[in-house]
Amino acid sequence: MGITIKDIARLAGVGISTVSRVINNSGSVSDETRKKVLGIVNQYNYIPNNSARNLKITQSKNIALLVKGITNPFFNKMIRKIEQEIALRGYTLMISNVNDNSHELDIAIQETQDNNLCGVIIMGGSYDCTEEKFLQLGIPCVLVTISANEMVDPSIYSSVRIDDEKEGRRATNYLISLGHRRIGFIHHTPNENSTPNTLRYKGYLRALKENGIPFDPDLVAINHTRDDAGYKVGFQLMKQLYTRNRDITAVFAFADSLAIGAAKAVFSMGLSIPDDISIVGFDGIEMSKYYQPSLDTIYQPATEMALSSVEILFDMLQGGKSQHIVYDSVLLKRGSSRRLL
Amino acid sequence: MGITIKDIARLAGVGISTVSRVINNSGSVSDETRKKVLGIVNQYNYIPNNSARNLKITQSKNIALLVKGITNPFFNKMIRKIEQEIALRGYTLMISNVNDNSHELDIAIQETQDNNLCGVIIMGGSYDCTEEKFLQLGIPCVLVTISANEMVDPSIYSSVRIDDEKEGRRATNYLISLGHRRIGFIHHTPNENSTPNTLRYKGYLRALKENGIPFDPDLVAINHTRDDAGYKVGFQLMKQLYTRNRDITAVFAFADSLAIGAAKAVFSMGLSIPDDISIVGFDGIEMSKYYQPSLDTIYQPATEMALSSVEILFDMLQGGKSQHIVYDSVLLKRGSSRRLL
DNA sequence: TTGTAAGCGTTATCAT
DNA sequence: ATGATAACGCTTACAA
Numbered sequence: 001m002g003i004t005i006k007d008i009a010r011l012a013g014v015g016i017s018t019v020s021r022v023i024n025n026s027g028s029v030s031d032e033t034r035k036k037v038l039g040i041v042n043q044y045n046y047i048p049n050n051s052a053r054n055l056k057i058t059q060s061k062n063i064a065l066l067v068k069g070i071t072n073p074f075f076n077k078m079i080r081k082i083e084q085e086i087a088l089r090g091y092t093l094m095i096s097n098v099n100d101n102s103h104e105l106d107i108a109i110q111e112t113q114d115n116n117l118c119g120v121i122i123m124g125g126s127y128d129c130t131e132e133k134f135l136q137l138g139i140p141c142v143l144v145t146i147s148a149n150e151m152v153d154p155s156i157y158s159s160v161r162i163d164d165e166k167e168g169r170r171a172t173n174y175l176i177s178l179g180h181r182r183i184g185f186i187h188h189t190p191n192e193n194s195t196p197n198t199l200r201y202k203g204y205l206r207a208l209k210e211n212g213i214p215f216d217p218d219l220v221a222i223n224h225t226r227d228d229a230g231y232k233v234g235f236q237l238m239k240q241l242y243t244r245n246r247d248i249t250a251v252f253a254f255a256d257s258l259a260i261g262a263a264k265a266v267f268s269m270g271l272s273i274p275d276d277i278s279i280v281g282f283d284g285i286e287m288s289k290y291y292q293p294s295l296d297t298i299y300q301p302a303t304e305m306a307l308s309s310v311e312i313l314f315d316m317l318q319g320g321k322s323q324h325i326v327y328d329s330v331l332l333k334r335g336s337s338r339r340l341l
Numbered sequence: 342m343g344i345t346i347k348d349i350a351r352l353a354g355v356g357i358s359t360v361s362r363v364i365n366n367s368g369s370v371s372d373e374t375r376k377k378v379l380g381i382v383n384q385y386n387y388i389p390n391n392s393a394r395n396l397k398i399t400q401s402k403n404i405a406l407l408v409k410g411i412t413n414p415f416f417n418k419m420i421r422k423i424e425q426e427i428a429l430r431g432y433t434l435m436i437s438n439v440n441d442n443s444h445e446l447d448i449a450i451q452e453t454q455d456n457n458l459c460g461v462i463i464m465g466g467s468y469d470c471t472e473e474k475f476l477q478l479g480i481p482c483v484l485v486t487i488s489a490n491e492m493v494d495p496s497i498y499s500s501v502r503i504d505d506e507k508e509g510r511r512a513t514n515y516l517i518s519l520g521h522r523r524i525g526f527i528h529h530t531p532n533e534n535s536t537p538n539t540l541r542y543k544g545y546l547r548a549l550k551e552n553g554i555p556f557d558p559d560l561v562a563i564n565h566t567r568d569d570a571g572y573k574v575g576f577q578l579m580k581q582l583y584t585r586n587r588d589i590t591a592v593f594a595f596a597d598s599l600a601i602g603a604a605k606a607v608f609s610m611g612l613s614i615p616d617d618i619s620i621v622g623f624d625g626i627e628m629s630k631y632y633q634p635s636l637d638t639i640y641q642p643a644t645e646m647a648l649s650s651v652e653i654l655f656d657m658l659q660g661g662k663s664q665h666i667v668y669d670s671v672l673l674k675r676g677s678s679r680r681l682l
Numbered sequence: 683t684t685g686t687a688a689g690c691g692t693t694a695t696c697a698t
Numbered sequence: 699a700t701g702a703t704a705a706c707g708c709t710t711a712c713a714a
Binding site: 346347357358365368390392393394395396398 | 706709710
């Protein structure tokens, strides 16, 4: 361990609590002693120990952002926005990744204790949040992108998301309206109880049904690897899909990253987009715009969602009730789908 | 605060230290009491407070990975690899983002104290690491992707990187060898003293010189915004470049993300790649492969670099000397450049 | 095998 | 305005 508050007090010839007052700008301390203490602090590069501080402090201004899969490009913009907004309000944000083996609420509970958090934002993750865990967490919590299942009392947490089923239906309907009937669906991990995944698939099925298009399981490509929803998975699934269905004319992908992988697969088979295969993605990540061709996609208002989540959190921090906001998405038509003649 | 070790001890009818022994698997404790304690622990969902633990503990197994710009896609693979390797060795990894306003070494020093770290890996960042800071840090530190400047005694830190100047030269030479003479360079932030940026540019200049191609400042596009090296910046810079130089036939971009943005700009102007403009990127991010056309790029052996950094860190942890490894990159020719007739 | 007690570096409550 | 001193929740001798 380095230099402590005790050392500073000794070196400055003052009491420990005076040093504490100086570095926290609390209580009153004469200009003279303040200057003296600050001098020693700088000279010795003293840095207060947050572990010790967290142990004592009652009300902190620490907020955690837990991201399930921090490398997911869709989260990028949101993370940056949340970072800004939290800083703006004078709070400290601690961003952590939640890996595949951990449950986001467990991490939240742990970090709350460790870092004396006053609030948590959870981005991504799974459906299986229990009421018990929320209660154990004990601090305001906002879920972004997902919501807990119906068993959980909605008043003990907040959420900001889109209507995944509706948007999945919208994407599929778009392709149907263009005349497509053989429409593939590229799935991420169907067996997991992840809200967005199941719901978008449901939307796909519903659109087919409503339009009297028979469901064909061969048109659904499922990722059985442990890889996350990346380009590679999209690539492989599209190859499978095309091999199984030579008559396929369109694909709706669960996420833009899968859509991009799928698009590359189409090119690699010597076909073109949208002439041979139409593709619609989901999320509206930056890359979907810069890809060639730019991808049609269901755009999630990421910046607004991020802002909302922060606003709701601060509202709860001030004693406000929990809120559940469902945003509308926008179908961006940018040229990766074509009308079937 | 929730339930503490004291509560558990009381509820289990044992001493505090016994509980501590049980949850840490240290010392000896009878099977009977262990079972009893564990029962209470589970029943009450007791979670030890790491702040308190860190305050006491002398030797921890905590390692921090500080990433300068965690949303940089080039870091993705490395982060995942480091995560795996650290877990494999039974240590705890804490990943943190270092934002633009903070210096990575300051964060490292702070976190070392707060979380009782035993080692740090720093990914990305700037050139201006002072010897003083390294000394203050006081624990083994590996820089990945960059190295400190020459003023710093190389024995007080380790580094894993590539030879950015050499590779910048290689990329440029490749384009020259294909017959290009009007070669643009898309820069990130030239004024900052970031090792890779300056060095790749140096390599570009050197290649031109060695081949007797006059340097034309109009062919260098510089990002003056505060945005990071993303698609958008690449897009804008390419537009500028082409507007200023109608005779440009090739572009070397500082990073793949810039290259992709540049590629999209080329398409948006109704031109094609590589027929009208050849493009070479840098890094070898996953997307460079899935883009259409796949991008020629200088591929950095990310996985190997990540592995090396962990190995070096653990070697230092066991008292080994510091090491500085410079990896070779590979020029991937995938079709985004063509021979000029 | 188990419990007691002394810290770890802070902040907060008191006196002074 | 300032300085002792008691926590905060834990680990770790040391005693029993």
